[in-house]
Amino acid sequence: MTRAGWIAALMLAAAACGGRGSTKQQAQDLTGGDPAKGKEAIGRYGCGACHTIPGIKDANATIGPPLDNIASRQILGGHLQNTPANMARWIQHPQQIDPKNAMPELGVTDDDAHNIVAFLYTLK
Secondary structure (H helix, E strand, C coil): CCHHHHHHHHHHHHHHCCCCCCHHHHHHHHHCCCHHHHHHHHHHHCHHHCCECCCCCCCECCCCCCCCCHHHCCEECCCEECCHHHHHHHHHCHHHHCCCCCCCCCCCCHHHHHHHHHHHCCCC
16 A cells, blocks of 8 residues: 555544544534535435435446445445545546446545535445
């Protein structure tokens, strides 16, 4: 694992252990995104059409994996270490990472990706 990977893993572990601030604030500090805007973006992009996502109305599909506790997972999409940067990359370009996966390229912007990651990092 690279030095940056270790640092990201330690930051994620520290955020997961509790400490100061709310889960929302910890996710915002770790990712640089806004969880509330991420929740809204998840609705706009229709993520709940494929995933079960806690806190998102009618997001109870079973095509893709459920996203509960995604902040606690070590691997994303079977390929990437779970870091905010890798999660944003997966959200924006899943077909570039794994062309055989079913997740489509949705044209997610950089800002929306960071905000979606912030929301998903509240799901521990």
